[in-house]
Amino acid sequence: MKVNLTIDNIAVSVDEGSTILEAAKQVSIHIPTLCYHEDLCVAGNCRVCVVEQTGTNRLLPSCAMPVSEGMDIHTNSLKVRAARKQVVELLISEHNAECTRCYKNGKCELQELSSEYILGDNGFIDLIPFKKYTIDNFSPSIIKDDSKCIxxxxxxxxxxxxxxxxxxxxxxxxxxxKxxxxxxxxMYEVVCTNCGQCVNRCPTGALTEKIYIDQVWEAICAEDKHVVVQTAPAVRVALGEALGMEPGEIITGKLVSALRRLGFSAVLDTDFTADLTIIEEGNELLQRLTKVLKDGDTSVKLPMTTSCSPGWVKFIEHTFPEYLDNVSTAKSPQQMFGALAKTFYAEKLKIEPENIVSVSIMPCTAKKFEADRPEMQSSGYKDVDFVLTTRELALMIKQAGIDFLSLPDDEYDSIMGQSTGAGVIFGATGGVMEAALRTAYEVVTGREVPFKNLEVTPVRGMEEVKEATIKLENVLPKWDFLEGVELKTCVTHGLTNAKKVMEAVKSGEANYHFIEVMACPGGCLGGGGQPIPTNLQIRQKRTEAIYQEDRLKAIRKSHENPEVQKIYEEFLKEPLGAMxxxxxxxxxxxxxxQ
Amino acid sequence: MNDLRNLVSTLVDKHGRDEESLLPILQGIENSESYVSQEAMVEIAKELNISAAQVYGTATFYSFLSIQPLGKYVIRVCKTITCSMHGKNQVISELENMLKIKLGETTSDKRFSLLETNCLGQCHKGPAMLINDEPYTDLTPEKVREIIRDIQQKEFAVN
Known part of the structure; x- marks a missing residue:
């Protein structure tokens, strides 16, 4: 049913149950908000979105108030403006407004509001000096500054x-x-997975990622250092947003150009190790299937889950520790890259590994924690030295005075720079599963995965839990025990959904062979290190861009990546081998x- | 630790595992232990399948749930505006002087804790305070001295 009302004298008709805020959006009237976020339930606590209804004395919070027939709403009356200004004044009185020293300077929603409402000098007394605020900066990923919290x-x-x-x-x-x-x-000591979704949604500088920009500049400027940089798949479909472009633009070529201009010694690709992950993880899945289905080995666990998402890994370590044997032992693409950069790559280029500084550009804040894990030093050094978010890279590009939009397209360096479409789609939910199926199905049957254009559509999209069953028929002789087996896969994103899936596994209700979990909504493209803001629409545009990038790739199956084939020949010898x-x-x- | 685990599991069996059982469980812990410890919160969180932070959030919200050990006699002085206007501050300084502790602290013999609380509904007879479950109203520094002295004498007589 439709409800008719007027907002600022403009007639609008919306579905029953819509809020005033939603109705205003429909007629392009902007109402400021702070506590409201499209991805979250309504809280209605900040009061900055108040509007006036003719005939009612009290102001209404537009984010929480459903529309009713005949409402006459004013979003910009004197009373509304006075109330909003008061709200902002009160929030500022308890907010550490040292904006010039804040990482969120210029990107803070409270700052933007206070500039719109011209606060002037006659505010409330500043309460900050009277409060004992603390800054928690012990975590390698996230900084929590209570003095900026509203x-x-x-x-x-x-x-x-x-x-x-x-x-x-x-x-x-x-x-x-508080x-x-x-x-x-x-935050370092509690169940926080460092996913950074809170950082992505904090309107002020109360929650931010830990910044490593200066350390990276220092490395770049050190003459004896060879600084390699790897870029995650999801960065190339989102970085543009932080540099004045619309969501969903693919900027891979400009990204490579920009990194080269920043002064990195080699611009390489996490997508290469994404392909490598598929080879290792795909073979691990087949090995587990062999052990369970053929050898009857009960010590080997199924379902196997993916291990690329460090948020998911820390979540399962805290929440379902009894399932740690189910997590693929394959490192994430970032860490595979790090380990190879200071071994294989160093050997190839005849550079001492101690002179290599390995930097990664990630859509993720949890990757900073992952790089800091004590076990991530298999090269004998810290495999990945510094992890920057997409946002930090955008800031570096601005600092360097680069006009991003006018950059020419450039190509990744070799070696460890070549990738396939399968590596690219790691950035979207379902991507790892799709890439794994493109390879594993072919290994087992000798034929391409039975989907048009290799697009495994059932595992794509924003649905909370996606399931796909693939029947293995006419398999190659080596895999005869898999003849007729229905490979049951499940893909989920967001840890709320992951928890549901794991509970179903635990209760025996779900019976999967392989589960892909990404901690962030939409997968890495919705990661906590991506440009702000985020919402479903933006994530969908980034998703379309990722699949577009896959379609444009000449090679779309990980096992056909020539550099991957070469690294097995020259260095690793075989998947799951000693190396x-x-x-x-x-x-x-x-x-x-805790 | 085992005692605590048993206590939590008894309370959980009694009140159920739904999130709305959290408050009665916390009250049960408070009644037996006189406060809700960190270990108790972790245990409750496990049983109810919620986060320890959520238990902490609820436990810190209510004035009558304590997250630190309290003395045998818990003095809660009403902190709201009517009692303030009737001399709450003098009452508190008298208590601080007599007990040699500051607001929020517990005496070293673990007999008295001094806290503030929200409105006790005794605005017409302020300032007001509670000692354990017993309300005291129309307080003056002198009256406070008598009340505390009575308790102290009773305590010394017992020991």
């Missing part, structure tokens, strides 16, 4: 609704109320639930 609770809702972790909660009440972890412990075991596989740690 308690809108977007982070709390993100952590609970999208991720089912609730590492952050609302503690105490009244003027002592956003807190368990016992206000450092792979040493450099490309890892183990996991049981963690507490």
């Amino acid at each position: 308690r809108c609770q977007r982070c709390v809702r993100t952590c609970t609704e999208l991720q089912s972790i609730s590492a952050l909660t609302v503690a105490h009440k009244g003027k002592e109320m 956003i807190s972890s368990f016992y206000d412990k450092p 792979s075991h040493e450099l490309l596989h890892t183990h996991y740690t049981v963690r507490n639930r």
Whole structure:
């Protein structure tokens, strides 16, 4: 049913149950918001979105108020403007407004509002000096600065609704109320997976990623250092957003140009090791299937889950530690790259590994934690020295005075720069599964995966849990025990959904062989290190761009990547071999639930 | 630790594993242990399949749930505006002087804790305070001295 109302004297007709905010959007009237976020449930606590209804004395929060027939709404009356200004003044009185020293300077929603409402000098007394705020910067991924928090609770809702972790909660009440972890412990010590979804949604600088820009500049400028950089698949479909482009533009060529201009010694690709991951992980799956289905080995676990997403890995370590043997031992593409950069690559280029600085550009904040894991030093050095988010790279490009939009397209360096479409789609939910199926199906049957244009559509898209069953028929003689087997796969994204899937596995309700989990909504393209803002529409545009990039690739199956074939010939010898075991596989740690 | 685990599991069996059982479980812990410890919160979180932070959030929200060990006598002085206007601050300084502790602290003999609380509904008879479950109203520094002295004498007589 439609409801008719007027907003600022413009007639609008919307579905029953819509909010005033949604109705205003429909007629392109912008109402400011702070606690509201499209991905989250309505909180209605900041009051900045208030509007006036003719005939009612009290102002209405437009984000929470459903429309009703005949409403006459004013979004910009004197009363509304006065109330909003008051709200912003009150928030600022408890906000550390040292904006010039803040990482979010110029990107802060509260700052933007205060500039719109011209606060002037006559504000409320600044309460910051009276409060004992702390900055938690112990985590390698996320910094939590309570002095900048406006308690809108977007982070709390993100952590609970999208991720089912609730590492952050609302503690105490009244003027002592604060956003807190368990016992206000450092984020490093609690169940936080470092996914950074809260960072992506924080309107101010209260939650940010830990920045490593200066360390990377220093490495680039050091004469004796060979600085290699790898770029994750999801960066090339999102970086443009942070540099003035529309969501969904593929900027791979410009990205490579920009990195070269920044002064990196070699611009290489995480997509290459994504392809390598498929070879290792695909073979691991086949090995597990062999052991379970053929040899009846009960010590080997199925379903196998993916291990590329460091948010997911830390989540399962905390929440389902009894399933750690189910996680593929294959390292993530970032860490495979790191291990090879200081071994294979160093040997090839005759550079001492200690002179190599390995930098990665990731859509992710959890990758910073992953690179810091003590087990990620299989080259004998820290495999990945510094991890930058897409946002940090955008800032470096600005610092360097590069006009990104006018950059020419450039190609990745060799070696470890060549990739296939299968590597690219790692950036979207379902991508790892699709890439794995493109390879594993062919290994087992000798034929291409039975989908038009190799596009395994059932595992694509934003559906919460996607299932695909693929029947293995006319298999090659080596795999005869798989004849007629229906390979059951499941793909999910967002840890709330991952938790549901794992609970179904635990109860025996679900019976999969292979599960792909990405911690972030939409997969890596919706990662916590990606440009802000994020919403479903933006994530869908990035997804389309990823699949577009896949279609444009000459080679679209990981096992056909010539550089991957070469690295096995020259260095690794065979998938799951001794060298792979040493450099490309890892183990996991049981963690507490605090 | 095992005792605590048993206590939590008894309470969980009694009240159920739904999220709305959290408050009665916390009250049960508070009643037996006099406060809700960090270990208790982790244990409850495991049983209810929620995060430890969520348990902490709820436990810190309520004035009558404590997250630190309290003394045998818990003094809660009403902190709201009517009691403030009637001399709450003098009441608190008298208590601090007598007990040699500051607001929020517990005496070293673990007999008294001094806290503030939200409105006790005794605005017409402020300032007001609670000692454990017993309300005291129309307080003056003198009256406070008597009340505390009575308790102290009772305590010394027992020991």
